[in-house]
């Protein structure tokens with residue numbers, strides 16, 4: 490997990506937990522990911538930046554300077570972000586304050602805001618295989634290649650993995666939600682579970698409440714939707730309420746595909762003793778990187794925390810991109826049969842590439858499809874989040890938290906800065922600040938607010 494370190498400003502999970510009086514023990518992951526790529530290119534992304542650079546320079550000695558320059562640009566962005574107090578970029582008093590304190594850092598971020606990682610990589614690197622490796626580096630974050638991945642997003646993850654490092658919460662990632670919930674309740678909040686919002690209630694153009702599937706209604710001064718923007722504006726609000734800004738967003742971004750997820754329990758002896766926790770597999774052809782089922786992600790959390798499985802067993806979470814269209818219109822029987830068939834093919838590929846004997850070592854298996862993502866996360870088409878329709882101008886086109894509907898805010902991965910736990914935590918912090926200002930809990934200037942929101946809206950039209 491990103492965001493779990495004890496230093497810097499980007500450790501937003503640590504900060505969120507601390508805000509409600511909680512702390513989770515973590516296990517440092519020595520290798521963020523182990524890439525297994527075409528032409529037998531194998532790269533381990535070590536926790537120590539110098540070890541990672543040494544490994545990649547060893548593989549591409551003729552590109553040493555380009556490698557140092559590209560990742561060096563990432564560090565410039567990361568260091569700028571990491572030096573700022575992260576709050577709402579839609580709040581002008583805060584923005585001016587930060588600009589006054591850290592002008593160079595703010596200008597650095599503004600310079601990179603409309604740029605993509607692939608273009609910057611091409612300034613320094615010529616080797617096509619190395620550029621494809623950088624595509625894979627970006628793909629595992631954004632599910633698109635480097636030319637479509639905003640440089641700011643790429644830099645956040647390509648550097649934080651070395652700065653704060655990847656840290657695994659003891660007891661599994663579910664502990665984060667459990668701890669946050671416990672802390673929030675202790676601080677006086679109330680959390681309703683199994684509360685399915687079916688409508689956002691709008692009165693005279695202002696969002697004033699929500700209606701649940703069981704008919705209950707709740708009213709509030711502020712409504713914050715953590716559903717995707719497609720769900721918020723396509724399902725929870727009536728279509729006639731679609732603001733112009735959302736129309737523009739839906740023109741610039743499409744829904745990224747979902748995933749096929751295979752959870753298996755295996756006999757531990759099948760894994761070599763030094764197996765890493767995270768793997769990314771693309772066997773033969775770089776062209777398959779972005780294709781459905783083209784590449785395989787694998788996490789083995791029990792490598793880090795053996796308490797998650799019975800003694801002598803490991804857990805594997807295997808996943809690959811998959812679209813909901815592939816799974817619709819099937820009878821129950823055909824759907825189940827297809828799950829088995831597709832999962833079997835993926836497991837066979839892993840067996841061939843990484844772990845001989847994997848199939849016969851499986852003691853438990855469960856397969857989830859894009860429909861599973863849609864059902865349990867209430868995400869339209871089970872989408873992973875927004876994906877630029879064309880080449881984006883970096884992050885310029887991504888909406889922040891305010892919406893065209895008074896009183897309604899959006900948060901999560903279809904807001905700036907996008908997908909990934911660290912990014913959505915940032916979006917949450919930004920939203921809390923903007924809402925705090927609108928509720929009078931933080932300083933606010935209505936005149937400056939209106940000017941900034943107009944400016945940001947105009948900038949988005951340029952993306």
Ligand SMILES: Cc1cc2nc3c(=O)[nH]c(=O)nc-3n(C[C@H](O)[C@H](O)[C@H](O)COP(=O)(O)OP(=O)(O)OC[C@H]3O[C@@H](n4cnc5c(N)ncnc54)[C@H](O)[C@@H]3O)c2cc1C
Pocket residue numbers: 490491684685686687715716717720748750808865866867868873874900901902903907908909910911913
């Ligand atoms: C297979 C997979 C692996 C990933 N691995 C990583 C990783 O290793 N590192 C990383 O940083 N990121 C990873 N990600 C990405 C990360 O999980 C997401 O970007 C992040 O969880 C998105 O957060 P969110 O709050 O925007 O949306 P969600 O996590 O989808 O949360 C939205 C919540 O809102 C609830 N909700 C939605 N609609 C309603 C409604 N109408 N009523 C009530 N509740 C509702 C949902 O139930 C859900 O709990 C991974 C994603 C996937 C799919």
